[in-house]
Amino acid sequence: MRWTQTLIPTLKETPAEAEIASHKLLLRAGLVRKLSGGLYTFLPLGLRALRKVEQIVREEMNRAGALELLMPALQPPEIWEKSGRYVTASGVFFKVRDRARKEWILGPTHEEVITTLVAGEINSYRQMPKNFYQIQTKFRDEIRPRFGLMRAKEFIMKDAYSFDTTDELAQVSYQKMYDAYGRIFQRCGLKAIAVEADTGVMGGKHSHEFMVPAETGENEVVYCEGCNYSANLEKATSRGPAIATHKLAPPATAPHHPEKFATPGVVTIEALSKEPHNVTAERQIKTLVYMVDSKLVLLLLRGDDQLNEAKLVATVGSANFRPATAEEIVAALGARPGSLGAVHVTKIPIYADSLLSDATDMTTGANEDGFHYRNVSITRDIGVTHWVDLRSVQLGEACASCGKPLKIQRAIEVGHVFKLGTKYSENLNALFLDESGKQQPAVMGCYGIGVTRTMQAIIEQSHDKDGIIWPLSVAPYRVCITPLGVVPGSAVMTLAEKIYAELSEKGVDVILDDRDERPGVKFKDSELVGFPIRIGIGEKSLAKGEVEVKLRGGELLPTKIEEVVAKVLELAKQ
RNA sequence: CGGAGCGUAGCGUAGCCUGGUAGCGCGGCUGGUUUGGGACCAGCAGGUCGCAGGUUCAAAUCCUGUCGCUCCGACCA
Known part of the structure; x- marks a missing residue:
């Protein structure tokens, strides 16, 4: 190609809209131009790089035995009703209507379509395993598109779907994709790491995300240098904080019941930890009130811990939740936030973080403005209904498997592999006959790579003050x-x-x-x-x-x- | 959707507070001089100041509404 015959509109100055290095360089190097928020035109040079990434993905998927096909972007809502996701995933849909006013969905993902296909075409164990993939534009009504191609309303994804006869064989399919992903990102010149991940609205049992370490990433990865443990912060666990809760023995003179004391004006963990009360955060119980599916629940955490909302979703089995409003809290507990506690509460489900399981001599709100209880023993004084994992791991905590201090790093998610089980095959009737003639649902997995995001992640990871440093494999x-x-x-x-x-x-x-x-x-x-x-x-x-x-x-x-x-x-x- | 900020030429911006002539740099076009690290000179083109309403003799500037963009949060490849 001759430079004068193509279009490479480089910019000396950075457009004001770009915030992170890779977004600035996409624009300055003349690779893409924005049409509207989250919508980008790929210029000739940008498209060449994108095609290189796609080709690497295609070659590795083919090598792993996956079969390329192409599904419609426009999907009928009926299949989403069958899978049960018409409601649960409704937030991401772009919907359109045809001339007869019938509704259609611009596909955000394709589990429903592929499972419908397989339901019709695969009827015998002899036809499996099968793994189908496509490289195609996806549409998601993102709440907040940002960082150029990183989170866009329309983006190119490689999505693959495996169908197996048994859990064991599904595990083999999963491992093949996991290995292929490692090769793909390596060939793209990316340092990507696989981490244990939360499955979110996708459902399923188990998943790994492929993460590209970057300060501008939207995720936090917890990892251990002592062993190979690594997990998304949403999922990560540890042996707990340095100061263990169970070592807080009560003084021998303490009474066998909570003791109420006045704490006028004290409405934060931090305030209670200072003069005149001096109750350190790890000796407090933090009480959060949430509305889950329009019902109140109490969440108890140690005072120095943070609620991990992804874990809350996994715990309560619903993503439909929010913090309760001050009015709802006063109506239910009789006190405002800052003086809340679970002592003597009986009518509301109480989810307590496992870290508190043997906590004694704790301090918590008394459900009376301006008062707290001390000498609270959680098993004696609080009617916990569910012991669960709700806390976020913090930097430096001991690794659950080897005990070394955990580290935390920000990262960009470029791929995600899921074991789905039989949720979609059951709901959409993807059944097959096994050797004994018995009808069974296929065991599924699904595997996504954000191709456009991967391209930008390469730039984010490989640039200097003068511009992009393309790896040979994906250079335009x-x-x-x-x-x-x-x-x-x-x-x-x-x-x-x-x-x-x-x-x-x-x-x-x-x-x-x-x-x-x-x-x-x-x-x-x-x-x-x-x-x-x-x-x-x-x-x-x-x-x-x-x-x-x-x-x-x-x-x-x-x-x-x-x-x-x-x-x-x-x-x-x- | 909640919070914060910003919309002035293709890009980056000044002017807005304190109402009265839209200015600068980059980029573009023409001519000339240059030619190993984003050249220089001269000239030219390019703006309904996001949009709509209001206040005023007069609005880029003040007020109201609206649309768009960016950042923080929830969502996710």
Whole structure:
């Protein structure tokens, strides 16, 4: 490709809308342009990089035995009603109506469609296992699109769905995808790690997310350097905080009942931990009031812990919850937030974090404004209905499996693999006959990669102050030829044309910067766009019988003219 | 949806508080000088100041509404 014949609208200045490095570079390097919030046009250069990522995904899926197909983006709501997700997933739907006013859904994902297909086409254990995938545009009415392609209303996803006869074989399919994902991200030049993850609204039993460490990521990953443990913060567990609760023995003189005391104006854990009360946070019980499916529940945590809402969802089995309003709380407990507690509460379900299971000599609100109880023993004084895991792991806590201190790092989720079980196959009738002629639901897995997000994650992980540093495997062009003069017939331009023709002939992706621009402009642009290999040709180097081969990552390699094609072929090999 | 901020030329912005001529840089076009790291000179084009209403002799500026964008939260590839 000749630079003057394509469109690469690079920008010197960063558009105000971009906040993170990869978003700024997508715009500045002329890869994408925004049409509207969360909606982007891929310009020729951006599309080339995207196609490279797609091709890597395709090759690895094929290698893992998955079968490519293509499903409609427009879906009938009836199949979502069958799966039960018409209501639970309704928040993400873009809906449209046809001329008869019938409603259709722009597909946010395709479990319902693929399961409907399989229900019709696969009837015997002899036809399994099967794994189908597609690379296709998804539509999600995101509450807040952001960071360019990172979270968009419309994005390209690779989604795969496996169907097996047994749980054991489904595990094999899952492992194949897990391994393929590792290869895909590695080939994209990404450092990605697999972490245990929460299954969320997808349902299912078990899942891993593939995370790209990045400060700008929207997720937090808990990991251990002592063993291989790593998990999304939403899911992570530990041996608990450094100060254990069960070691807080009550003084021998303490009475065998809670003792009410006045705490005027004290409405936070922190305030209670200071003068004159001096009750440290780990000796307090934090009482939260939530509305879950329009019913009140009490959530108890140790004073220094944070509620993990993903764990709450897993615990109560509903994503339909919110903190109760002050009015609802006063009506139910008779006190305002800040003086709440669960002592003597009997009519409301009480979910307590397991960390409190043997807590004694604790302090908590007395459900009377301005008063707290001390000397609370949770098993003696509080009618806990459910002991559960509600707390978020904190930095430095001991790893549950090896005891080393846990670390926490922000990351971008680029892929997610789920074991789904038989939820969809049962609801949508994807049944097969086994060897004994018995009808059974297929055991499913589903596997997603955000292709557009992966492309941006590569930029986020691989750039410097001058621009993008594309890995060879996904660069829009592997080689950029930069003649410093473009006069037709000149020695410089003649050589540039010759090298361009030879590399093109050998099948190398190469772009010839034939713009009549000053050298500085061309150098800056080639670094901003981030071509892995640049061949600089100018009169100075030509006089020495050389051209300059420059790697975007660093080295400058003066190269004899007659050796340059062979050398670049070697460098551009993957 | 809750909270915060911002909408002025393709991009980045000044002007707004204190109402009266829309200004600058980048980019674009023409001509010239330049030519190994985002050149210089001269000239030119490009704006219903997001939109609608209101106040006023007069609105980019003040008021109301609305739409859009960005950031924090919930959602997720």
